[in-house]
Amino acid sequence: QSNQFCDAGIGHGDSTCAADFPSSNSKLLIKGGTVVNAHHQQIADVYVENGIILAVNPNIRVGDEVTVIDATGKYVMPGGIDPHTHLEFEFMDTTTVDDFFSGQAAALAGGTTMHIDFVIPLKGSLTAGFEAYEKKAKKSCMDYGFHMAITKWDETVSREMEIMVKEKGINSFKFFMAYKGALMINDELLLEGLKKCKSLGALAMVHAENGDAVYEGQKKMIELGITGPEGHALSRPAVMEGEATARAIRLADFVNTPLYVVHVMSIDAMEEIAKARKSGQRVIGEPVASGLALDESWLWHPDFEIAAKYVMSPPIRKQGHDKALQAALSRGVLQLVGTDHCAFNSTQKAFGIDDFRKIPNGVNGIEERMHLVWDIMVESGQISVTDYVRLTSTECARIFNIYPRKGAIFPGSDADIIILNPNSSFEITAKSHHSRLDTNVYEGRRGKGKIEVTIAGGRIVWENNELKIAPGTGRYIQMPPYSYLFDGIDKKDAFYLNSLQAPVKRAKSST
Numbered sequence: 001q002s003n004q005f006c007d008a009g010i011g012h013g014d015s016t017c018a019a020d021f022p023s024s025n026s027k028l029l030i031k032g033g034t035v036v037n038a039h040h041q042q043i044a045d046v047y048v049e050n051g052i053i054l055a056v057n058p059n060i061r062v063g064d065e066v067t068v069i070d071a072t073g074k075y076v077m078p079g080g081i082d083p084h085t086h087l088e089f090e091f092m093d094t095t096t097v098d099d100f101f102s103g104q105a106a107a108l109a110g111g112t113t114m115h116i117d118f119v120i121p122l123k124g125s126l127t128a129g130f131e132a133y134e135k136k137a138k139k140s141c142m143d144y145g146f147h148m149a150i151t152k153w154d155e156t157v158s159r160e161m162e163i164m165v166k167e168k169g170i171n172s173f174k175f176f177m178a179y180k181g182a183l184m185i186n187d188e189l190l191l192e193g194l195k196k197c198k199s200l201g202a203l204a205m206v207h208a209e210n211g212d213a214v215y216e217g218q219k220k221m222i223e224l225g226i227t228g229p230e231g232h233a234l235s236r237p238a239v240m241e242g243e244a245t246a247r248a249i250r251l252a253d254f255v256n257t258p259l260y261v262v263h264v265m266s267i268d269a270m271e272e273i274a275k276a277r278k279s280g281q282r283v284i285g286e287p288v289a290s291g292l293a294l295d296e297s298w299l300w301h302p303d304f305e306i307a308a309k310y311v312m313s314p315p316i317r318k319q320g321h322d323k324a325l326q327a328a329l330s331r332g333v334l335q336l337v338g339t340d341h342c343a344f345n346s347t348q349k350a351f352g353i354d355d356f357r358k359i360p361n362g363v364n365g366i367e368e369r370m371h372l373v374w375d376i377m378v379e380s381g382q383i384s385v386t387d388y389v390r391l392t393s394t395e396c397a398r399i400f401n402i403y404p405r406k407g408a409i410f411p412g413s414d415a416d417i418i419i420l421n422p423n424s425s426f427e428i429t430a431k432s433h434h435s436r437l438d439t440n441v442y443e444g445r446r447g448k449g450k451i452e453v454t455i456a457g458g459r460i461v462w463e464n465n466e467l468k469i470a471p472g473t474g475r476y477i478q479m480p481p482y483s484y485l486f487d488g489i490d491k492k493d494a495f496y497l498n499s500l501q502a503p504v505k506r507a508k509s510s511t
């Protein structure tokens with residue numbers, strides 16, 4: 001059986017290959033830790049059987065057949081849920097190096113136990129796209145869900161959206177307002193999509209950049225002779241992210257449907273979200289680990305290989321945007337943290353050695369997010385430990401309507417659990433990470449807090465810096481429509497209709 005793990009070609013040395021893969025019906029007791037949920041923490045034991053949490057109480061007594069993990073002095077928290085990943089993603093004429101096994105292995109080593117990936121339609125067909133992703137995900141070693149991108153509009157797409165929601169467990173659709181000539185849609189399509197999402201109780205998500213302006217900006221940079229990775233940042237300024245965010249927000253308000261803005265990278269976009277939320281609009285803002293932890297100066301690095309690894313869209317912004325996004329997260333203006341994990345290696349990044357427009361867009365983060373958010377947000381005192389659970393797990397489960405099965409340590413919840421030692425520390429390097437990438441955008445970064453144990457579906461999959469995983473053990477998690485974000489939407493519609501004045505009756509003109 002051990003070959004099954006080793007053949008997958010992930011990780012470094014033997015640590016990722018395990019012959020003694022635990023079954024999901026093992027019984028576990030996590031003893032004496034501080035159990036943290038989004039709104040409460042207490043010192044308690046957690047008892048797990050058949051992949052489900054059965055009890056959370058002080059002093060639980062068990063028999064000898066139960067595996068006991070001592071968590072004294074440590075935090076016992078729901079496993080991370082990454083709302084934004086791209087595994088085995090075919091994009092910009094190449095495919096990401098992390099597939100559903102290696103990407104998930106990396107996730108588990110970093111304390112993430114579920115992720116939601118973006119299905120890309122095949123030639124506009126949602127069904128064909130879904131089937132292709134079902135195949136890719138067969139090798140999964142942890143639970144996952146799907147969002148679906150919408151890249152064209154016609155009656156078939158509209159009908160397929162219905163099938164995706166009612167039969168396939170998808171409750172969110174992403175609209176790309178950028179990547180002109182590839183994934184980009186126009187406002188007319190976005191409006192159709194928003195209306196359809198609303199009618200299905202599905203959440204509309206946007207990649208908010210003005211794709212036409214970006215296209216112009218890119219041409220201008222090339223004309224000016226700026227062909228290196230810095231041209232990427234210069235061609236897609238924050239103001240064009242703010243513009244698209246504002247436009248999507250206004251259109252969602254016009255339709256009266258909730259909106260989720262993915263990878264919020266700038267103050268400009270964040271302030272539009274803040275304004276909308278202040279006025280009572282249902283808008284969710286998702287910053288990603290790279291936007292919180294990095295700044296654009298890397299794109300000016302004289303070594304192309306180093307600079308190119310930071311190319312993602314929207315771009316990582318100037319110093320100051322990172323701190324502002326952190327503050328917005330701590331104030332509740334932004335609600336959860338993703339990664340946009342989209343792993344291209346240095347050979348792939350080198351496709352754009354002479355033209356930054358050809359550098360495949362994307363950075364890593366699925367393995368690093370939980371440690372980075374702990375270090376940047378909790379260790380700095382910007383958020384509490386309960387907030388950490390909310391931002392990395394619970395809020396994602398609520399938004400995508402799988403709470404409290406996921407995102408909580410409650411009796412009845414899935415046993416997706418991490419144990420974090422606040423007195424230990426982490427160090428990030430491509431030499432020891434579990435992604436197939438040959439580089440890491442967080443290379444050399446150290447911080448406080450170490451996820452020492454990850455339990456996924458009741459199995460101990462990460463302990464003593466070793467993974468025990470097997471392909472095929474992850475499950476597809478269906479996500480039902482009509483999350484809490486839709487509560488009261490119908491009442492607001494009715495209020496609006498009632499507020500309209502009766503049509504003016506005009507006499508027919510005699511001429």
Ligand SMILES: NC(=O)NCCC(=O)O
Binds near residue numbers: 342361
């Ligand atoms: N973000 C990025 O650069 N790559 C992944 C595709 C996307 O999310 O826009």
Ligand SMILES: [Zn+2]
Binds near residue numbers: 313314
């Ligand atoms: Zn995007």
Ligand SMILES: [Zn+2]
Binds near residue numbers: 084085086340342
């Ligand atoms: Zn993305």
